Amino acid sequence: MKAAVVFEKGGIPQYAEFLDPEIVQENEVLVSVKAASIKNLDRARASGNHYSTENEAHQPKIIGSDGAGYLENGNKVYFFSKKGTVAEKAVADKKMIVPIPEELDFSTAAALPNAVMGSAMALKFKAGIQPGNTVLINGATGITGRIAVQIAKLYGARKIIVTGRNAESLKALFELGADEVISLLKEDEDFKQNIKKIHEETPIDIIVDYIWGHSVEIILSALKGDGSFSHKTKLVTIGGMSGDTIQLSSQILRSTDISISGSGLGSWAKEESALLFSEIIPEMFDAAVAGKIKIETEVFDLENIESAWNLEIPNGKRLVIRI
Numbered sequence: 211m212k213a214a215v216v217f218e219k220g221g222i223p224q225y226a227e228f229l230d231p232e233i234v235q236e237n238e239v240l241v242s243v244k245a246a247s248i249k250n251l252d253r254a255r256a257s258g259n260h261y262s263t264e265n266e267a268h269q270p271k272i273i274g275s276d277g278a279g280y281l282e283n284g285n286k287v288y289f290f291s292k293k294g295t296v297a298e299k300a301v302a303d304k305k306m307i308v309p310i311p312e313e314l315d316f317s318t319a320a321a322l323p324n325a326v327m328g329s330a331m332a333l334k335f336k337a338g339i340q341p342g343n344t345v346l347i348n349g350a351t352g353i354t355g356r357i358a359v360q361i362a363k364l365y366g367a368r369k370i371i372v373t374g375r376n377a378e379s380l381k382a383l384f385e386l387g388a389d390e391v392i393s394l395l396k397e398d399e400d401f402k403q404n405i406k407k408i409h410e411e412t413p414i415d416i417i418v419d420y421i422w423g424h425s426v427e428i429i430l431s432a433l434k435g436d437g438s439f440s441h442k443t444k445l446v447t448i449g450g451m452s453g454d455t456i457q458l459s460s461q462i463l464r465s466t467d468i469s470i471s472g473s474g475l476g477s478w479a480k481e482e483s484a485l486l487f488s489e490i491i492p493e494m495f496d497a498a499v500a501g502k503i504k505i506e507t508e509v510f511d512l513e514n515i516e517s518a519w520n521l522e523i524p525n526g527k528r529l530v531i532r533i
Contacts (some may be wrong), residue, residue: 211313213272213297214515214531222520223256223273223296225513231293239281245316246277246295247507248322248519248529250449251475272297275303278310278320279533286310288319288491296515296531305484308491313499317507321528322357325505326494327486328448329358329418332473333365334484334490336446337416341366344412346405348429349394349421349451351379353505353528358418360503361461361494369412371424379525386504393426401425405418405432413441423452430458435465442467448474465520 211230233240256273272294279300281287288310289295289302310319333339345367347358351374363386372388374380380391392404395523407493408414409432419426427445433443445468462468471477478486495504506527510518515531523529 211298212512213294214512215272217270220257225515226273228270228297231297231299233301237304238305239304241277241279241281241287241300241302242386243277243279243290243295243297243300244323245279245509245533246259246274246531247295247321247324248274248531251275251324254487258281272300274300274531276320276323278316281307286312286319288323288495290323290487296512296533298512298533306487308487308495311495311499312484314495315507317530317532318498318505320496321353321507321530322498322503322505323491325354325357325528326361326491328354328420328473329361330490330494331361331478331486332418332446333358333416333447335377335478336471336473337418338417338445339365339367342368343415344369345416345418345455346371346373346408346414346429347388348373348417348419348425349385349449350374350388351376351525352420352451353526354448355420355527356383357505358420358457359383359386359388360497362418364497364502368492371408371414376525382526398428402428402432405429405449409433409441414443415441417443417445419445419447420449421452422447422450422454422456424456425452427458430462430468433466433468434459434462435467437465440465440467441478445470447472 213228215226274295276290277295278288288308290306291302345362352373369389371390372383373392375394507530508527509530510532
């Protein structure tokens with residue numbers, strides 16, 4: 211079969227012939243793949259730089275972690291797999307398969323779930339979002355941040371504040387449900403005072419962070435208490451685009467009712483992961499069909515994987531490989 215294969219660690223995936231996958235366990239099924247998205251996760255795993263691949267000995271492998279296609283009985287499904295998905299055929303675990311509504315195209319079905327994992331799981335399980343909450347999304351102009359805005363709205367957030375660097379992308383978030391935007395290009399003190407003012411007027415219940423780094427340091431300093439009772443805030447980090455470490459003052463944690471956690475592979479309970487496939491992704495597929503969630507894609511055919519791999523994809527769009 212034809213597939214996108216990384217032959218050397220850190221290399222660009224090649225359009226190549228590869229052995230057909232084999233079903234070796236009872237819980238596995240074969241999928242004829244029609245579309246697969248390329249995420250930061252896939253790039254990091256392909257290069258061997260993701261924490262989930264640190265202990266793996268590199269060998270030629272098919273890229274991709276999820277996709278959309280047909281089962282042998284003709285059912286249209288989304289699936290997750292650790293055995294590679296950007297190929298004509300893939301093996302999937304029966305527990306990690308979600309039916310795709312007939313009205314939903316394969317590109318959208320392939321692109322949406324990873325962004326849902328990076329937003330709904332944090333909002334629902336790590337932050338425990340409730341209707342009426344005020345949510346701050348730090349670094350919201352990327353594809354997953356855009357989905358987070360829409361899901362926060364779907365979950366009943368009363369107010370959604372977003373941050374980002376690109377002024378045009380920030381402005382576009384108003385159309386997706388954002389109520390207030392703050393530029394990360396502001397001077398530190400201006401950015402801090404902006405956050406502080408919002409927190410005083412409408413206390414922030416949840417912070418969903420996609421970039422970590424210096425901006426999180428400023429946000430935390432803006433929430434720092436003065437010894438009086440403080441509002442309970444939950445900060446959930448999902449990415450580290452602005453740096454993997456921060457300086458955290460002990461005084462902030464002692465003066466503020468704030469909890470900090472992360473959301474990603476390895477941080478979810480088995481029960482939560484099961485609900486992702488049985489309830490959350492199906493709910494978001496239905497929302498996409500109803501027009502309540504929108505995701506933009508940039509689609510390339512499998513044979514063009516080499517040129518697509520290093521292409522600069524417009525901000526807010528997901529690269530999808532059509533098979």
